Amino acid sequence: MHLLPLTALLPITAGALAPALFYRRPDACWWWALAAMLANLIAVSILWFELHTGTTIRYPLGGWPAPYGIELVFDGVAALMLVLAALSVAIMIASRRYINATIPKGRRSLAYALVLINLGGMNGFVAAADLFNLFVFMEIFSITAYALVALARGPVAALAALKYLLVGAVSSLLVLLAVALLYAQTGSLNMADIAARLAAADAPGASALALGCLVVGFLVKAAIFPLHFWLPDAHASAPSPVSALLSGLVVKMGVVGLVRTRILFVEADVVPVVLLDQLLVWLGAIAVLAGAVLALVQRELKLMLAYSTVANMGYIAVGLGLATSAAVGGALAHTVYHAVIKTGLFLTAGSILLCTGLSRVDDLRGLGQRMPLTCGALVLGLLAATGIPTTAGFVGKWQIAVGALEAGQPWVVGVILAGSLLTLSWAIRVINSLFFRPPARARVIIADEAPASLLIPSVVLALLAIAGGLGGAVLLELVEPLTTRIVGQPS
Amino acid sequence: MVILFAVGLYIVLTKQNLLKKIIGLNIMETAVFGLIVTSGMVTGGSPPLLGQGLEPPYASPIAHALVLTGIVVALSVTALALVLILRVQSECGSIELDDLLEREE
Numbered sequence: 169m170h171l172l173p174l175t176a177l178l179p180i181t182a183g184a185l186a187p188a189l190f191y192r193r194p195d196a197c198w199w200w201a202l203a204a205m206l207a208n209l210i211a212v213s214i215l216w217f218e219l220h221t222g223t224t225i226r227y228p229l230g231g232w233p234a235p236y237g238i239e240l241v242f243d244g245v246a247a248l249m250l251v252l253a254a255l256s257v258a259i260m261i262a263s264r265r266y267i268n269a270t271i272p273k274g275r276r277s278l279a280y281a282l283v284l285i286n287l288g289g290m291n292g293f294v295a296a297a298d299l300f301n302l303f304v305f306m307e308i309f310s311i312t313a314y315a316l317v318a319l320a321r322g323p324v325a326a327l328a329a330l331k332y333l334l335v336g337a338v339s340s341l342l343v344l345l346a347v348a349l350l351y352a353q354t355g356s357l358n359m360a361d362i363a364a365r366l367a368a369a370d371a372p373g374a375s376a377l378a379l380g381c382l383v384v385g386f387l388v389k390a391a392i393f394p395l396h397f398w399l400p401d402a403h404a405s406a407p408s409p410v411s412a413l414l415s416g417l418v419v420k421m422g423v424v425g426l427v428r429t430r431i432l433f434v435e436a437d438v439v440p441v442v443l444l445d446q447l448l449v450w451l452g453a454i455a456v457l458a459g460a461v462l463a464l465v466q467r468e469l470k471l472m473l474a475y476s477t478v479a480n481m482g483y484i485a486v487g488l489g490l491a492t493s494a495a496v497g498g499a500l501a502h503t504v505y506h507a508v509i510k511t512g513l514f515l516t517a518g519s520i521l522l523c524t525g526l527s528r529v530d531d532l533r534g535l536g537q538r539m540p541l542t543c544g545a546l547v548l549g550l551l552a553a554t555g556i557p558t559t560a561g562f563v564g565k566w567q568i569a570v571g572a573l574e575a576g577q578p579w580v581v582g583v584i585l586a587g588s589l590l591t592l593s594w595a596i597r598v599i600n601s602l603f604f605r606p607p608a609r610a611r612v613i614i615a616d617e618a619p620a621s622l623l624i625p626s627v628v629l630a631l632l633a634i635a636g637g638l639g640g641a642v643l644l645e646l647v648e649p650l651t652t653r654i655v656g657q658p659s
Numbered sequence: 660m661v662i663l664f665a666v667g668l669y670i671v672l673t674k675q676n677l678l679k680k681i682i683g684l685n686i687m688e689t690a691v692f693g694l695i696v697t698s699g700m701v702t703g704g705s706p707p708l709l710g711q712g713l714e715p716p717y718a719s720p721i722a723h724a725l726v727l728t729g730i731v732v733a734l735s736v737t738a739l740a741l742v743l744i745l746r747v748q749s750e751c752g753s754i755e756l757d758d759l760l761e762r763e764e
Binding site: 300304307311314315318322323326327329330333334337338340341344345347348349351352355357 | 664668671677680681684687688691694695698719721722725728729732735736739740743744746747750751759
């Protein structure tokens with residue numbers, strides 16, 4: 169079956185053709201994009217069922233076997249593709265109205281094209297089995313992400329996109345440098361092959377440098393504190409569906425990169441990864457607190473959500489760094505659930521922004537009476553982000569806390585609790601302002617409930633976010649084989 | 660290569676002019692490409708082509724393919740960066756980071 173390369177090729181080809189095909193009728197482009205995304209979802213679902221009936225799917229491109237040829241794998245990491253595909257369909261449904269309202273007609277097909285190419289790049293990234301393809305696909309989704317941020321009008325967006333580009337380009341270069349170092353030592357680009365040959369190369373210094381470059385590069389992509397500074401402006405000033413795409417999905421690629429790096433170096437066993445783990449735990453813990461505090465002092469809803477992403481990436485980093493099976497499982501579960509929660513939150517915030525034109529929390533007072541369903545979805549999403557039991561946010565945080573106790577680092581539990589309480593405090597501020605204050609702005613009083621195309625994705629994602637905790641055991645079981653690969657054999 | 664990389668990184672981090680930052684980025688990229696090309700070198704190796712007088716050992720051709728791809732990527736990043744700088748210039752009226760930050764306050 170050729171489904172695996174199709175997941176990367178189909179969206180990229182569809183995206184590349186879109187501006188040419190829909191030059192005269194940019195509005196019809198939405199159907200094209202949606203069709204491509206649905207086809208991608210079907211292909212990924214079939215792959216996913218094959219993964220769960222049989223073993224890992226490997227696809228040598230052009231029939232050249234690994235380690236000489238380029239190989240794509242659909243393993244536990246690549247199963248994240250299902251989340252990407254499903255959420256991108258939701259984003260695409262919601263983005264139609266938003267893009268029609270904010271982007272001039274001639275540039276709409278370009279916007280859809282960028283979203284499609286971005287999705288294809290991410291699909292390729294999670295499935296790449298060799299380092300150089302990892303780099304190329306990373307550049308594909310990064311460059312489209314910079315361009316997507318720049319789609320928004322206004323000086324803030326342009327500067328944010330440029331800042332994002334500069335930081336992103338330096339981090340990509342570090343990854344490329346690491347690829348060069350590993351290639352020079354082993355003469356191979358396939359990750360499994362490098363892992364097998366790295367010990368024979370007997371150059372721990374260069375290996376450690378490569379590890380450092382990879383880690384720093386992916387830490388930037390994952391926006392882990394203190395390398396998060398590009399994120400809030402870029403995510404908050406982008407058009408809302410793009411914010412959902414970036415904050416829900418694109419930052420998760422940094423986590424995927426870290427996971428791949430860790431698997432490679434655990435298998436190679438030349439450089440101890442303990443230092444990396446310690447670094448992740450400390451940076452993650454600081455990120456949890458700093459992200460939550462910074463979210464607390466923001467006034468704009470989308471900036472709050474962007475800083476909350478920083479905090480949540482911190483949780484994931486802590487979970488990966490603790491390196492016990494419970495904590496890593498929790499981090500992976502949180503990666504999936506945070507994607508769902510944050511996509512839903514940004515889509516909801518986007519529809520509020522579109523219907524009222526207001527973005528400050530104080531201006532949105534009393535909106536709960538005018539847009540009960542949208543505001544209700546926002547509240548459900550916020551509660552899930554806080555991590556109240558039975559919501560989706562709870563599973564990951566609980567597992568990470570359990571893992572922290574197993575690893576003998578009980579202070580991490582305190583950090584997790586403090587982060588949740590801080591999140592709760594700004595969530596309550598938003599909820600209070602939406603439902604329990606009299607309206608302060610005329611636009612709130614005349615606002616109407618959001619149209620169905622915006623409402624349905626927000627509500628569905630919010631319900632998923634609130635009920636997700638109930639399916640936590642299933643999800644943890646699904647990520648289990650991957651967890652053991654990341655943790656490695658206890659030595 | 661290390662010196663070139665360090666020079667590029669220094670420019671990206673310290674220069675306040677956005678255009679100079681992009682130039683620094685390109686210098687860093689050149690350094691990494693140089694490193695990749697030299698890693699493919701084989702002492703006494705011939706070009707990896709079939710023909711008269713060309714015998715094994717061959718130099719590794721993969722490194723060149725990698726660098727070509729890398730150059731394409733670098734080109735597109737630079738192009739996008741230049742367009743964005745134009746937009747910043749037309750919307751904010753300056754490409755000096757100091758000026759831009761002052762105006763925000």
